[in-house]
Amino acid sequence: MGAVCGAPAVDAMEAADPGAVSGMPFRSALLDNIMLLSDSYKTSHWRQYPPNTTEVYSYFESRGGKFDEICFFGLQYFMKRYLQGQVVTAEKINAAERIVNAHMGLGEMKHFNREGWEYILQKHGGKLPIVIKAVPEGMVVPVKNVLMTVVNTDPKCFWLTNYLETLLVQVWYPMTVATQSRAQKKVIMDAMMKTGTDLKAMPNKLPAPAKLITVGFQLNDFGCRGVSSMETACIGGAAHLVNFCGSDTMPGLCMAVDYYNLPLASVQGTSVPAAEHSTITSWTKAGEKDAFKNMLTQYPEGIVAVVSDSYDIYNACDQLWGNELKDLIASRAPPTGRLVVRPDSGDPKTIVVDVLERLAKHFPVTTNAAGYKVLPPYLRVIQGDGISYESLQEILSNMAAKHWAAENVLFGSGGALLQKMDRDTQKCAFKCCEAVVDGKPRPVFKDPITDQGKKSKQGRLKLVRREGKITTLTDGQGDEKEDLLVEVFRNGQITKTWTFADVRAQSEVGLPVAIFDVTSD
C-alpha cells in the first residue's frame, strides 16, 4: 500500500483472514468462506424445515428458454474453487457469525447456525457432508431435464443442501455461455458447409488439423473488458473455449488450464497480434498508413489483425490496404501469412459485405466449387462489433446472398458472448423435490396457480436415455445403472474429475462435424 493511505484497521474478523495478516490486506481470501457465499435469508432456514427433517434433496434444471438444449459446463470450477476439502474452520465460523448476526434482523435473536457449522467442523473435519450428482460436463441435454442433484449425507445437516443453492446456481452462467457459444458454432459450421467449405472431407491430423483450424477460430472471445469481474471472465472465457479455440480472454484460458487440466500445449496459437484504436490513432490521421505498415513489418509472418475504421473504413480498404500497402499484404508467406482487416463500427449486417466488396476491387478473388467468392489466402476480414447469436446469422446470410463464402470472415464477440445473458435466458432454477421427515421420504414440489411454468419435479430424479431421447424420471423410478447423472462430489471430495478434452468431446455430440477429434497418425 501507498504511503498516503495505510491499510485499514485489522479487526478480529480480518485477523482470522490469511490475506489480511500476510501483508496483502486487499488480496484476501475473505470470500473463501462457504458460510458467507449464500443469500442472507439462507442463514435463517435451519429453523424453518418441518420438525424431524433428516434429508433435503434438491435439483437444478433449465426450465426452457432461448435454446432447446443446453451444454452443461462449469460445476467442476465451483466445486474445486469453493467446496472441496476442509472449508469450515473455527476462524471462519467466528468470522461468519460476526457478519451474519450484525446483518440479520433487528437484533431480536441470533440467526447464525453456529451449532450446525461446528457440528460439520467436529464431526466431518470441516468437509461438507453432501453428495452432488451431475450430468457429465460438456454433455448436451434437452431443456426441462434434471442436470444436477444435491443431498445431504448426514441427517443432522438437512439444512445444508439448500444453503449451497446460491453458489451452485451460479452454474447457470458457464452453462449458458457454453450453450450459446455452441449454438453459434452450429450456425457457423452450417454456413461454411453451405457456402463451399467441405468440412466433412477435411483431415484433422497433427501437425495441421484442418477442421480445428478452419472452425476453431471463427468466433473469438473479445469479452474480457465487457464482463462484470475478472472471476466472470475466467468462468465465461473457459465456457467459450469448450466450443472454440480463439480467445483473447486470458483469464478464461488460465481457468481451463487450472481447473480442467487443459494442457498448455493445446492452447497454442489461440490468439494473434492485433491492433487497437490507440495503437493506430496515436500515429495521427495523416499517419494511419504508417501505422498499418508498421503492423505488417513488425509482424512479418503469420496472422495479424488491424482495426481499420479509426477515421474511414472505406478509405482504408480502397486506398491504404487495397492500393498503397497491397504488395506488402500479397507477399505475406503462405500458408499462415495473413492480414485480417477489422471494421469496428457501422451496421454489422451490411458493413461486412461492404468491406468484402471494397477489398474485392483490389485483390484477386476466386470462386469455390459451390460458386461462392473467396478472398486470397493472405487476406481475411474480422467483424468484432455487434456480434451476437442473432446478428451472426444475419451477417452470414447476407454474405451468402451476395455470394461470399462464410470462410472469408471471422468473428469476435464480447458482451454478447460473455455478458448479455442472465439466469432467465435458460430459466435456470434449483428446487427441493424430496425431503425425509420422520424417517419417511416425501415428494416436495411447488406449483403456483399464478405461473404454471414454475411447477417443479418431485421425488428422486434420474436422467436416462429412452428410445434415443434423454429424459428425466421422477419419483425414484428407473434403475441406478441407467442414470446418466454421475456422482462428482461426496463429503468434501471431488469423486469425478473431467478434463477439458472430456468436456469438448461431449459438447461435439450432435454437431455436423467434430473439430476436437485431432489425431496424430
Place this chain on the structure above:
Amino acid sequence: MCLRDFAFWLLRDWTMVCQMGKVERREASARPQLGPSESEPCAMELDGILVSLNQLCENGVVEVSRLQQVLVKIGMQPGDVDMVLNSMQQGGRIKMAEFAAWISGRPRSTVPWTDNIILATDSYKFSHWKQYPPGTEYVYSYFESRGCDRDGWNDVVFFGLQYFLKRYLAGQVISQEKIDEAVTMCSEHFVGNGLFYKEGFQYILDKHGGRLPISIKALPEGTVVPTKTALFTMVNTDPKCFWLTNFLETLLVQVWYPMTVCTNSRYQKLAIHEALRETGHSDWAIGGTAFKLHDFGFRGVSSVESAALGGAAHLVNFLGTDTVAALLCTKRYYHAKKAAGFSIPASEHSTITSWGVQKEVDAMRNMLLQYPAGLVACVSDSFDVFKACREYWGDSLKDMIKGRISGDSWGRLVVRPDSGDPSETCVQILQILCEQFKEDVTLTSTGHRLLPQYLRVIQGDGVDYASIPKIFNALKSAGFAAENMVFGSGGALLQKLNRDTFKCAFKCSEITIAGKAREVFKDPVTDKGKASKKGRLTVQKADETIGREEDRYQPRQGESGVPGGHGFLHYSADGQYVTVASGKGDLAKDLLVEVFRDGALLKDWTLDEIRQKADIPNGPFSQA
C-alpha cells in the same frame, strides 16, 4: 508423522504439508485454487513422489491394482484410494500423466494467476508495445460513458474504481514468478516467439520494484455526473512504460459494471421516492427509500466476485441486501463499519413445500413462532397465493400477526408473492389483505390505503427499473399507498446490464513522441457516436469555466466533415458540467482527483462519503 495425514494430503486436503519426507501439521486455511497464501505446498517433494510413481509405469500407463497397492502402502486409506482410482481408470489402467495432473492440481505454476496482473488482460494487448509510433513516451487515455438509450437516464454515478485499484493494482504487483508464469502461458498462447514483452515487465520489476508507474485521476466515487463526461484518466509516469496505460484498459474498463449497477439502482431509488411522495409518505429518513429495494441477486450473477462488486454498488443507494459477499466487499475495500446492509429471516419455497401441500399453513405458523419478534418474510405462492392471503394469513394466523406489535414487542410479517404478473398480483394481494385486516388499515394524507404496521408485501419476482413504476401506478389507481410495498430484485439489479447500457469506453486521447504531445482521437464515418475526445482532459463545473461560443465542441459534420470535429469544450447535456479537452482546462478547477500514482493509492473513499455524494435529493443518507 501420521500416515493418515499423508494420505489426506495426497487427496488434496491441503491442510497438511509434506516436507522432506516427513509430514508436519500446519494450520492452513487457504483453499487450493485461489488467494494469496496458497503457494503450492512443496512442489519439489511432490515431484519426488511422482518420479517414484512413474517407475511403476510402462509407456506412461499403470495398472490400477499396482498403483492401488503402492498408495495404500504409503498410507492412504483403501476406501479413498478406490474412490480416486475408480474415477480415473479406463479398462483397469491409469494414465500417470493424468493422475499426476490431478494430484498436483497446478503442476507448473507457483503464483495464483488470479493475482497476476500480467494475465488479467486481453491477449492482443501483449502485442501492442510494438505498435505505437517510434519514440512514444507517454500514452494518455480516458474513460467515459457515451450515453444511455433509456429515456431520461442522463446521469451516471461513478463507483467501483477503488475496488480494482486495491484488489489488483496497488503495491508491488509484478514479481519474477509472475513474469515467468506469464512467459510460459504466452509462449503457448501465441504463434511465434517474442510477442510477450518480457523486457517491459522486467523493467517495471527492476526499476520500480514491481509497482506500476501510472497516474490515475478520477472523479470522487459517488459523484453523480451527466454522461459524456470524462470519469477517469490515466497516463504512464515513466516514458519507457508508454505501453502500460492501455495494457490496463481491459481490467479498468470493468469499472463499467459497478458504475452501471449503482446508476441503475439509483434510478430505481428515484422512482420509489417519487411513488412514496405521490401517495402520502413523509418519512424520508430510515423509513423512506432505504429498505425499499432489496438485493436478491447473488445466485443470478455470473460469479462470486461480480456478486461482491455489484452488491456493493447497490449498497451505495440502499440498506437492504441478501448478497452477503457485498458486505465483505464494502468492508474490505470501502471501510464500511459493521454490516453495510441488512436482511431479515425469510422462507424460501423449500422450507414451505417440504411441509407438504396440506401443511402449508403449519409451515407459515412455524415462521411466526420461530421468529416471534422483528421482521419476517414468507413466500406465499407455493400453491395458491390468494388462498394463502385470505385463509392462512388473513384468517387462521391473523391473530398471531396482529400480536406482533404489542407492548415492547415490535414485529412485522412481509408476505411474498413470487409469480404471476407483478402489477396484477400485487393489487390483488393488497385487496385481499386490506379486506382481511380492514380494522387496522389506515389512509395516508393523500387518501391511499395503507396496511397496518405489522404487515407489508414484498414483490421479488420480475422487478426492474421498468416494472417498479408500472406496479406503483397500478397500486395508485387501485387506491393503495406505495408504502405497502417492498421490492426485491436479482437478475435485473446485478446481471441484466452490460457495457453498452451506458456505452462505456476507454480511449487514448494524447500521445507524447520525442517530447512532443499530439492529440489522438477516433471518429469513424460509420458511427458518429463513437467519436472520442482529444488531448488532456479536465472536468469542470460549467459555471466556473469561462468559454467562448466558438470553442464549444461541434462533432464532425457528415462524411466529408473534419474528422474529430471542432472545439474543445464538451458541455454536458444539462449544461452543468464541461469536459475541457486539448489540455485547455484549468487544473485548479479540475474535479478529477489523483487517486493512484506509481503503485500507491492516494485517495481512499469510504462508503459513508460515497453514499452521501450519490444520494438522491432529500434521500435517506442526506438527512441530518
